[in-house]
Amino acid sequence: MGKSIIQKIWSSHQVVQEENKPDLLYIDLHYIHEVTSPQAFEGLRLKERSVRRPDRTFATMDHNVPTYNRYFIQDETARNQLDALAKNCKEFGIRLADLDSEEQGIVHVIGPELGLTNPGMTIVCGDSHTSTHGAFGALAFGIGTSEVEHVLATQTLWQTRPKTLKLQINGTLQDGVTAKDLILYIISKFGVTFGTGYVIEYCGDVISSMSMEERMTVCNMSIEGGARAGLVSPDETTFSYLKGRKYVPAGIEFEREADRWRSFASDPDAEYDKELVIEGSEISPMVSWGTNPGMCSPVDENIPTLEAAKSSSDKKSLASALQYMGLHEGMEIEAIPVQHVFIGSCTNSRMEDLRAAAQWVKGKKVKDGVRAIVVPGSQNIKKLAEAESLHLIFTQAGFEWRDSGCSMCLSMNPDYVPSGEHCASTSNRNFEGRQGAGARTHLVSPVMAAAAAVYGRFVDIRKEEYSRTEAVNSY
C-alpha cells in the first residue's frame, strides 16, 4: 500500500515512538513572532537553557507593527513585545526581520517568499495560521507558547499522530471565483469542526492548476475548518516557485533537493482515514455574514432564515450572530452595506491578490463614505507592487497604501474597524471583536473586497454590469 505525504513526513521525523503515547517529532523549521515568543524565551533564561538550532529558527515582527508611521508605537504592550523579540534574537543568535529589514512582513508571507519553507519539512510557529506553509508540501502547524519554548530548547515536539483527510476538488473554478472562495465554500459546506483531529491533503484538478499563492490561501484557512494542518503534495509548480529564492540552493544542489522533495508526494494508492470530494464549478464568490468562517453564503444568495436552521442550537447561534452583525434573516447578501475594506493578512496579501484587486479597481473610485486600505504582506511585496505601479492604481482610486504587517486582520495595532461598522476583509477570521470591539467582519476574496469598496456593498463580480470595463471613472 502506498503512503500519503502526511505519513511520509511523519515517519521521517519521528525521534521517539511509544505505543499509545504522543510521538517526539524532529522540527525542521521554527518561525517566531513577537506575540507568542517573549514568555518562551523567559522560560529558557530561567532554566538556563540555550536555543538548540538558532540556524533553524527565523523571527519576524508582524502583529503589533503599525502599517502607517511604523516606528511610532504608542501601545506599551506592543512596544515591549517588539523590544523583547529584538533582544531575544540578539542574545540567542536568531535571524530577525525587524522593522528596518527589507525582509520584514507577516510570518506566513515571508517564510515562503524567502524560500525557507520547503517540501517535506516539519514546520511550527506559535501561530494558528502556520498551516499556510502546507501549500509547499510541508507538515506545518501552530503551537502554544510552552511548546515554542520546548522547540527552542530541543528542536523537537511531542505530537499525537493526526488522522488523514483527502479533500479532492474536481473540475475548474468559474471566472471571478478564487482560492479564497473555495476555502470559504469548503468551511461553510462541511462546518468549522469538520477537520478536527485531521491533517487535510487538498488535491484534484482545481488544486493542481493553482499557483503557489492560491494554494497558500487554501491551506491558510485549514485551521478555520478545525484541522491541525492542511497541505498540498509538491509538484513542478512548487519547485519552480522555490527556484532562485534566497534560502533555496542553486544549480545541481537544487536538482538534488527537488528530487528529494518529489519523493514526499503522496503515492497514487495512498489510503486516508477519510475522503471528501467537491466540484469546483459549483462554487460562487462567497461572503461571510456571521461570526465564524463557516457562516457564509454565495454572493447571489440570501442570509439563511431561522426557520431553515437544522437544530435549535443552530437557530440560537444564527440569531446571536445576526444580532451581533446587525443583519436580519433572509436578507440579500448584495444588500449588506460596507463602510470599511481591508485587503491584506496572511490569507490574501500577496502579489497575485494585489494584482487581481488592482486590475478590478483600475479607473474606478472608492465610494464616498467607505474607507479602504491595502496592506501588502511583506515589505518585499510592497516594493514589487510599487514597481508595477499597483500602488498608484489603488491610491488614485482612493485606497490607502500601507507598510506590511497583520494590520486590520486583528486589533493588535492601530488599524481597526469601529464598533457597529461593516468591513469587507480578505482576512481569515470573523469572530466577535476580531477587527475591533463591535466590528462586523465579512470575509471575502481580494476582488470581492475591491468591488465592495467601489459599490459600498457586496456585488456579484461575475455579472456584466460590475465587470471592469464598466469603470465608473476613467483612470
Ligand SMILES: CC(C)[C@H](C(=O)O)[C@@H](O)C(=O)O
Ligand atoms: C496572535 C496569534 C497568536 C494569533 C494566532 O495564533 O493565530 C493570530 O495570528 C491570529 O490570527 O489570531
Ligand code: SF4
Ligand atoms: S495576518 Fe492575521 S491571521 Fe495572519 S498571522 Fe497575522 S493576525 Fe494571524
